[in-house]
Amino acid sequence: MAESSGGTGATERVADVLLLFTDGPPTLGVSQVARELDLSKAVVHRILQSLTSRNLIAYDPETREYRLGPAAAALGSRALRDSDLRAAALPFLAELRDKLHETVTISAKVHGGRVYLDQVVGTHEITMSVELGKRFPLHAGSSGKCVLAHCDPDEIDRLLSGDLLALTPNTPTDPDELRAELARIRERGYAASAGERQGDAGSVAVAVFGPVGVVGAVSVCGPRFRVTEEFVAATAPQLIETADRITARLGGTAPARAATTGRTT
Known part of the structure; x- marks a missing residue:
């Protein structure tokens, strides 16, 4: 450099x-x-x-x-404590976890990817937890994909023209297929994944917006065998409502969306 x-x-x-x-x-x-x-x-x-x-x-x-x-x-502890996104999201994470009984997370967009800021772990005997503060790529997993879908076109082009690392055999790495999926995510308002970032995990996520655009994502995640297409279909509208409430707290504006229908990808 x-x-x-x-x-x-x-x-x-x-x-x-x-x-x-x-x-x-x-x-x-x-x-x-x-x-x-x-x-x-x-x-x-x-x-x-x-x-x-x-x-x-x-x-x-x-x-x-x-x-x-x-x-x-x-520095990391202070950043988490003072995060406006985390503070705005946390009450809604607990509320959604109590309804769905699965782990609910909030992620922030950062340079080169995203990081989990916080989570409220599910109540099932077998549940999922995530690693806070570790940077993950935007092309793998529902949280990353819904953030990427709402990035500026130039940023999307830069990422899709780079090295798309396969974290699991199910990680999407074809740029054309990813572009098509990002368009579907923008239309319906949520992203879903099955084993893309972690082989035995499934998730559904919705982007969160601040005054100047996408700032992160809220997601529900669990063992892959429980995050079925039926679960995604039932969860997506509740997750969209939660994301919109967080967005409103941050002073952002959520984009218009088509009617939601669940389908894992």
Whole structure:
């Protein structure tokens, strides 16, 4: 990444190094980081040393690897606590969980994907839970797809022209098929998935909007054997109502939608 005026290039490299720890394994070495980000080892080492001195990254001298440090945890906790999207959604998540008995989540759109901000775990003996704070791609799973469906056309083009990683055998990776599905999601107002991000999970999700566009998604997820087409059909209208209430709290406007009919994809 070329250095640009005002130190923007250097700042982006530091941010990319930090974000790499949210996506990959919990510990990384200099060589791994350099290879993933196509940077020299010398540059990566300097960045990691700087982050370590501020406790954003911690170094293990035995393994010679790095992991996120306590200052990063403090930043993440503060971000979750102060998130307007999380605060607006949380009461509605609990209400919907009590109706459906499945796990209900709220995700936020972030650079390069989305992250789960919070969840209210279902009441069944066998239920689903999600990993908060980890970045997931937008092309896999219902939450990501309904966010992607409402992104700017240029952003959709950039994502679909890139590497669409298959997280499971069911992850959609064909750009043309994804474009067609995104159009269906915009029309009906929700997305559904079966084993796309996690092989044994199913989900249905609806986008949430702020004053300037899509900001995240609310979803209901559970074991794949319970998230049937009938479940999706019954759940989608309730989920749309919940998403619209969150959107209203954020001062956003939900788009017009066609009548909902459930079908897992």
